[in-house]
Amino acid sequence: MENNDNKSKGVIIEVIDDGPLKITGNFILKDLKRDLTDTPEEVYICRCGRSSNMPYCDDSHKK
Amino acid sequence: MESDKNKFSGGRKYSNKEITVYWKPDACVHASYCYRELIEVFDPGRRPWVDLNGAVTDRIIEVVNMCPTEALTWKWNDESKNGNVSIDQTNHINFRRPELVGQKEPEIADNPVTVKIMTDGPVVIKGDFRFKYSNNDKEMKDGIISLCRCGQSGHQPFCDGTHRKIGFEDI
Numbered sequence: 001m002e003n004n005d006n007k008s009k010g011v012i013i014e015v016i017d018d019g020p021l022k023i024t025g026n027f028i029l030k031d032l033k034r035d036l037t038d039t040p041e042e043v044y045i046c047r048c049g050r051s052s053n054m055p056y057c058d059d060s061h062k063k
Numbered sequence: 064m065e066s067d068k069n070k071f072s073g074g075r076k077y078s079n080k081e082i083t084v085y086w087k088p089d090a091c092v093h094a095s096y097c098y099r100e101l102i103e104v105f106d107p108g109r110r111p112w113v114d115l116n117g118a119v120t121d122r123i124i125e126v127v128n129m130c131p132t133e134a135l136t137w138k139w140n141d142e143s144k145n146g147n148v149s150i151d152q153t154n155h156i157n158f159r160r161p162e163l164v165g166q167k168e169p170e171i172a173d174n175p176v177t178v179k180i181m182t183d184g185p186v187v188i189k190g191d192f193r194f195k196y197s198n199n200d201k202e203m204k205d206g207i208i209s210l211c212r213c214g215q216s217g218h219q220p221f222c223d224g225t226h227r228k229i230g231f232e233d234i
Contacts, residue, residue, distance in 0.1 A: 015196035049214035
């Protein structure tokens, strides 16, 4: 209990300007529609709504 | 009228033979997953609004795990089964409401950061994490953020509900 002073296990949520959401670290990804539960270390989530590989970025925002 | 036996600190609890579901209304962000997925169990127009006789236990657990906050959590009534719950059971009280677990520490003491892709809606992130956007860089402690995935929010990078108006659909 007292040892909760770890440096927040390093999950970083980064909104990339005009780009996707970058998530790194130790986290659980849950996608309800695709029945997906995953524990990746790095992921790029689409923020433009146009990816054809949802929920991931496929660079459609550049088009 | 609901009977007082359902009350507990911060909300209410409901049980069937196998599980107990806790409801903490203050934590609800109205993602609406519960009643959209399982109106037979979670019916906001009914009193009491939760009826665990409305579906099989596996399905109730599945829908409670969809809740993006700790508004809905659950545990096995057989306490021996609560010790080693797998990490994908995101809304088990071990992970979301350790204060309900009693004196026993959960197997996994850390609160895992969860990233939930809400179908046709935002991405909801919960836990302890570092959040960087525009020129901001924040340490979030037991935080919750809901970020736009449809690209049309007027309050970027956050969700403002626009996905519903434009009929955003996950492919």
